[in-house]
Amino acid sequence: MTDTILKVDQISLAFGGVKALTDVSFDVKTGSVFSIIGPNGAGKTSMLNCISGRYRPNSGSIHFDDRNVTNLRPNDRADLGIGRTFQNLALFGHMSVLDNIMVGRHHLMKNNWLTGPLYWASPAQKEELQHRREVEEIIDFLDITHVRKAVAGTLSYGLRKRVELARAMALKPKLILLDEPMAGMNLEEKEDMARYILDLNEEFGITVVMIEHDMGVVMDISHEVMVLDFGKKLISGLPEDVMADEHVRQAYLGLEENEQLQEVV
Amino acid sequence: MSSLAMRPCGDFRTSYKQDNTIFETKTIRWFTALVIGLACFAPFILDAYYLTLFIQISYLGIAALGLNILVGFTGQISLGHGAFFGFGAFASAWLNTSFNIPVFICIPMAGFLTMAVGMMFGMPAARIKGLYLAIATLAAQFIIEDFFGRAEWFSGGSAGSMANPVELFGFAFDTDESFYYIALFALVFMYIWGCNLMRSRDGRAFVAVRDHYLSAEIMGVKLNKYRLLSFGISSFYAGIGGAMYAHYLGYVSAEGFTIFMSVQFLAMVIIGGLGSIKGTLMGVVFMVLLPEALEGGVGIMKDTSWGNIPMVVDGLAYIKEMAIGLVIILFLIFEPEGLAHRWQQIKNYWKFYPFSY
Numbered sequence: 337m338t339d340t341i342l343k344v345d346q347i348s349l350a351f352g353g354v355k356a357l358t359d360v361s362f363d364v365k366t367g368s369v370f371s372i373i374g375p376n377g378a379g380k381t382s383m384l385n386c387i388s389g390r391y392r393p394n395s396g397s398i399h400f401d402d403r404n405v406t407n408l409r410p411n412d413r414a415d416l417g418i419g420r421t422f423q424n425l426a427l428f429g430h431m432s433v434l435d436n437i438m439v440g441r442h443h444l445m446k447n448n449w450l451t452g453p454l455y456w457a458s459p460a461q462k463e464e465l466q467h468r469r470e471v472e473e474i475i476d477f478l479d480i481t482h483v484r485k486a487v488a489g490t491l492s493y494g495l496r497k498r499v500e501l502a503r504a505m506a507l508k509p510k511l512i513l514l515d516e517p518m519a520g521m522n523l524e525e526k527e528d529m530a531r532y533i534l535d536l537n538e539e540f541g542i543t544v545v546m547i548e549h550d551m552g553v554v555m556d557i558s559h560e561v562m563v564l565d566f567g568k569k570l571i572s573g574l575p576e577d578v579m580a581d582e583h584v585r586q587a588y589l590g591l592e593e594n595e596q597l598q599e600v601v
Numbered sequence: 602m603s604s605l606a607m608r609p610c611g612d613f614r615t616s617y618k619q620d621n622t623i624f625e626t627k628t629i630r631w632f633t634a635l636v637i638g639l640a641c642f643a644p645f646i647l648d649a650y651y652l653t654l655f656i657q658i659s660y661l662g663i664a665a666l667g668l669n670i671l672v673g674f675t676g677q678i679s680l681g682h683g684a685f686f687g688f689g690a691f692a693s694a695w696l697n698t699s700f701n702i703p704v705f706i707c708i709p710m711a712g713f714l715t716m717a718v719g720m721m722f723g724m725p726a727a728r729i730k731g732l733y734l735a736i737a738t739l740a741a742q743f744i745i746e747d748f749f750g751r752a753e754w755f756s757g758g759s760a761g762s763m764a765n766p767v768e769l770f771g772f773a774f775d776t777d778e779s780f781y782y783i784a785l786f787a788l789v790f791m792y793i794w795g796c797n798l799m800r801s802r803d804g805r806a807f808v809a810v811r812d813h814y815l816s817a818e819i820m821g822v823k824l825n826k827y828r829l830l831s832f833g834i835s836s837f838y839a840g841i842g843g844a845m846y847a848h849y850l851g852y853v854s855a856e857g858f859t860i861f862m863s864v865q866f867l868a869m870v871i872i873g874g875l876g877s878i879k880g881t882l883m884g885v886v887f888m889v890l891l892p893e894a895l896e897g898g899v900g901i902m903k904d905t906s907w908g909n910i911p912m913v914v915d916g917l918a919y920i921k922e923m924a925i926g927l928v929i930i931l932f933l934i935f936e937p938e939g940l941a942h943r944w945q946q947i948k949n950y951w952k953f954y955p956f957s958y
Contacts, residue, residue, distance in 0.1 A: 452801030
């Protein structure tokens with residue numbers, strides 16, 4: 337395994353005249369937590385969509401595990417080991433939590449429309465139960481055992497976010513993309529989520545690319561931070577360095593009053 | 602998608618296998634087995650009229666389950682299901698008479714043939730959605746209907762074609778009593794097939810495509826493959842149902858497989874409950890028995906002193922069709938989730954009585 341799991345090179349993406357991303361390049365190291373921050377509309381989610389395959393960039397390339405994935409379909413990227421969660425919940429609302437997570441195992445399972453229905457007379461049952469076992473481990477890890485049979489659409493927001501994380505983890509990804517995993521949560525839920533992210537990074541060895549607005553969390557758990565503004569990369573590096581950068585403070589974090597004056601003067 | 606609360610006290614699951622059954626509880630399983638067991642004795646008790654009704658429920662039920670897999674589980678739409686049903690009927694008769702293949706092999710073969718045709722006409726489904734797909738499948742309906750009229754080598758043209766009865770080890774299933782067993786077997790087999798499909802990998806993929814296709818794709822589900830496969834499986838069921846219809850009646854003519862039949866299948870699925878396997882069967886039973894009940898009711902009315910109204914007695918055929926339309930509208934307004942949902946609510950009512958939940 338190489339040191340760099342994801343290599344994004346000179347990505348540009350435009351919707352008509354709107355340039356969502358302009359020449360963005362960055363590397364994500366294997367086993368790290370990489371955060372993308374920036375003001376709203378900076379192109380953070382567009383960047384994730386390019387990596388997960390929902391958008392195809394106009395130029396540039398994305399290499400995952402030394403493989404060019406720029407033109408692969410999203411489902412092929414799932415096979416390679418890229419999982420993601422969404423900013424606006426995207427669970428399968430009418431399925432049970434368990435089935436939702438089992439969908440994540442889709443690319444790891446083999447039974448199909450012919451062998452699946454012959455449940456008892458084919459390896460399907462064994463396979464289903466074996467994957468069920470592994471899914472239960474994820475359910476256990478994320479502490480959602482009490483809702484595993486509930487219909488996903490009926491759950492509370494915080495739980496749905498966790499189920500979504502579980503579903504992405506079920507893919508057995510090497511890289512997981514989290515789009516605002518803590519949006520709309522209270523402090524306690526945020527702390528829990530931060531713990532889950534750290535655990536899945538350290539225990540399961542999954543590399544994390546995360547978009548998050550809560551600077552406290554970003555600074556605490558990321559190894560590396562990248563700042564986007566108007567589709568351009570401002571800076572990337574250690575959290576402290578990024579925090580201290582003047583441009584970042586101007587664009588996103590905000591300047592203190594006396595600093596602002598200095599700028600003007 | 603059962604909630605824990607529906608399980609009786611003390612019914613604990615200690616392995617994933619126990620937790621992954623088709624039927625929610627043992628009682629339901631044994632009850633279903635008992636009903637199927639008793640149904641085996643029906644020909645000794647019931648007369649041919651009721652057996653005919655059951656056979657009708659069987660072949661329509663199989664085809665309707667196919668449509669429910671497409672519409673209810675995968676979230677596509679098809680207005681051509683009646684034509685696929687007809688294709689299965691002609692295909693089986695054609696395979697049997699032209700190639701002398703035994704009928705009991707012809708029926709599954711007709712299923713696969715219809716599947717191929719269904720996937721061909723389902724190809725637009727990979728590209729278009731909703732109303733546009735409805736129109737594309739409507740085109741399939743008319744193209745296939747036209748094909749029945751013109752392809753004399755296949756369907757016998759306007760004269761229709763003869764279908765031999767099912768024969769197994771020299772025994773011909775040519776009476777209502779004997780065909781009843783084939784209908785029962787096929788119904789049970791195809792419904793178990795459907796239940797198993799929906800609890801294994803591809804069934805989940807179908808529902809995932811319905812509920813959120815974008816995240817389904819991110820989860821590794823090939824959208825186009827599953828949209829097309831859903832059409833294939835739906836047509837497979839339609840083909841099996843159609844083939845049984847052909848070999849039961851012994852004669853197939855193109856007039857029956859019109860858009861009206863397609864709409865009727867849709868009505869069954871909507872009334873029964875989209876996305877519910879047992880609901881499909883309920884819907885079919887309802888739709889088959891509704892006209893019969895009306896006819897029976899009018900028959901009783903006719904003999905009374907007050908009920909012999911010419912408008913009702915002579916207009917029975919129209920009343921039947923109007924009743925179907927009315928029922929669909931009423932269901933859409935009052936119970937859009939179908940009979941399956943109503944049944945669940947009745948069960949909940951008894952379960953939690955005297956509390957409402």
